[in-house]
Amino acid sequence: MVSRVSASGSAVLRRSMGGQRWRILAASALFAAHQGGEALVPVLIGVVIDKATYTGDVGALLFWLAVLAVDFTVLSLAWRFGMRVGTQAGVRADRGLRLAVTARALHPRGTARADLLPGALVSIATADVRRTTMMNFRIPHLVAAIAGMLVAAVWLLLASVPLGLLILLGTPPLLFLVNRLSAPLERRTVEQQERAAWAAAVAVDLVRGVRVLKGLGAERAGLARYRAVSRDSLGASLATTRVEAVYSGAVVAINGLFLALIALVGGRMAAQGTISVGELASAVGLAQFLVGPLSVFGDITAALAAGRASAGRIAGVLHAAHATPEGHGVPASPVRGEIGVRGLAGGGLHGAEFTVAAGETVAVYCNDPEAASSLVRYLGRETDPEKGRILLDGVPLADLAPEALRSAILAVPHEAALFEGTVAANIDAGRGGDPTAAVRAARADEVASALPDGLATRVSERGGSLSGGQRQRVALARALHADPPVLVLHDPTNAVDTVTEAGIGDGLRSLRAGRTTILITSSPALLAAADRVVLLRGGTVAASAPHGELLDTRPDYRELVLT
Structure with a gap:
């Protein structure tokens, strides 16, 4: 399991870097030029000491100072443009990977992962994507650190073979040790990120259900739940921070000892006259310079x-199995809208079977809320039933391409979400056309008349600035304005008063005349507005007849509807 996720994570990293490889290469070259120039600074200072200061040659002094100025100019420009290109490599990869995660989350076939709550997806699409694509910015710094060390090593080899060999032969074991020390940090990081994402998911879930919690008086329980997961996330973060602190301290200590060894060897050689004063100054300066490249190795390892x-978490989203198998067919044109439910089982349903004729308005009364929710998901093909099938004009839904199916059947869940923007924009949803008839049928015109700017009134996130009944009517108007051949509505009016509900029932019948409509509801007003009612009891069809007839002939139905 771990190796598979790791391999998938490596593939995501390669994908992120591969799309920006030319920018990464350009940034690497520019940063390498900067680090090479930095490494040359102590070398040139040593040359100034030996060639000009020690000899008193003013001409040589001016010449080498000019060379030093050119070096500073080159390294400054290389840093400036390297930062620009490197940042673009990270930002562009961030955008591409974020779009990929979002596209996967919105895929018509859905995902089989039930643990991907909205908060967790937000965390993955933001924090995890940012950490992953930051490697596009970090890799050029790694290349630059290697280039700086090579420049330092070459000069030290030319000045003194022992000093050069000390750096060349001592650096690989140093990097190996740093990499070994990073293993516990990576394990802690995985755990910390998972717990942080779960805390974010719980927070989003609680915020969305805050009104329900207040209505039930369950604020304390919700707060206790978040405190528990937040404390768990904090514990993981603190454990990761402790490991990171130990790791950082160990890296600094190892680098310091290595640099002290270089300075010690160089000092003894200068005392013995093996190297000049200028070469000693250069060696000490290079030893201090090497603090930067060596610390980069530690930072890169932690970032990696x-x-x-x-x-790995992103790969878990991108490579998650789809909730439904892929179909390739398209509905017949034009779509007549006949729906056949054949032996449906799963999610509270036990062999449910009924037919909705093309152009018919049928209400389905389920005495089990789970069965009602499952029926909506199966009709919208968010998932497939355990047994049985649903037919559209005689063609199984499983045989149709998801995109084509969505254009024929619109299944609106009970909790239909609104988006930030105006009421009008929420109803139109980019479709265009005149939504007036849909607004009137859903009695959303009454909502507009009560708002300060009518349909131009802005709506907050998820419609939080509207009441429950107002949100339902706006969402219903949006569904009606879409005017699909088959419309499935799940309890679209349970937050609306009975008078308004009766008006909505009349509006539905009028506006949807000749179009197939399935109302999964317990509302007497909507049951009465349907051509007939299918009664589902215990997940099976118990009766099918007009509302009035069922009231007269079925005491169980009468008891369910009127109590």
């Missing part, structure tokens, strides 16, 4: 640990 963990 976080990036690999995040990439």
Whole structure:
């Protein structure tokens, strides 16, 4: 399991870097030029000491100072443009990977992962994507650090073979040790990111259900739940921070000892006259310079640990199995809208079977809320039933391409979400056309008349600025304005008063005349507005007849509807 996720995470990292490889290469070259120029600064200072200061040659002094100025100019420009290109490599990869995660979350076939709550997806699409794509910015710094060390090593080899060999032969074991020390940090990082994402998911879930919690008086229970997961996330973060602190301290200590060794060897050689005063100054300056490149190795290793963990979580989203198999067919044109439910089982349903004729308005009364929710998901093909099938004009839904199916059947869940923007924009949803008839049928015109700017009134996130009944009518108007051949509505008016509900029932019958409509509801007003009612009891069809007839002939139905 771990190796598979790791491999997928590596693939995500390669994908992120591969799309920006030319920018990464350009940034690497520019940063390498900067680091090479930085490494040359102590070398040139040593040359100034030996060639000009020690000899008193003013001409040589001016010449080498000019060379030093050119070096500073080159390294400054290389840093400036390297930052620009490197940042673009990270930002562009961030956008591409974020779009990929979003596209996967919105895929018509859905995802089989039930643990991907909205908060967790937000965390993956933001924090995890940022950590992953930051490697596009970090890699050029790694290349630059290597280039700086090579420049330093070459000069030290030319000045003194022992000093050069000390750096060349001592650096690989140093990097190996740093990499070994990073393993516990990577394990802690994976755990910390998962717990942080779960805390974010719970927070989003609680915020969305805050009105329900207040209505039930369950604020304390909700707060206790969030405190528990937040405390768990905090514990994981603190454990990761402790490991990171130990790791950072160990890296600094190892680098310091290595640099002290270089300075010690160089000092002894200068005392013995093996190297000049200028070469000693250069060696000490290079030893201090090497603090930067060596610390980059530690930073890159820590960033890679976080990036690999995040990439693994992203891979878990991108490579998750789809909720439904892929179909390739398209509905007949034009879509007549006949729906056949054949032996449906799963999610509270036990062999449910009924037919909705083309152009018919049928209400389905389920005495089990789970069965009602499952029926909506199966009709919208968010998932497939355990047994049985649903037919559209005689063609199984499983045989149709999801995109084509969505254009024929619109299944609106009970909790239809509104988006930030105006009421009019929520109803139109980019479709165009005149929504007036849909607004009137859903009695959303009454909502507009009560708002300060009518349909131009802005709506807050998820419609939080509207009441429950207002949100339902706006969402219903949006569904009616879409005017699909088959419209499935799940309890579209349970937050609306009975008088308005009766008006909505009349509006539905009028506006949807000749179009197939399935109302999964317990509302007497909507049951009465349907051509007939299918009664589902215990997940099976118990009766099918007009509302009035069922009231007269079925005491169980009468008891369910009128109590």
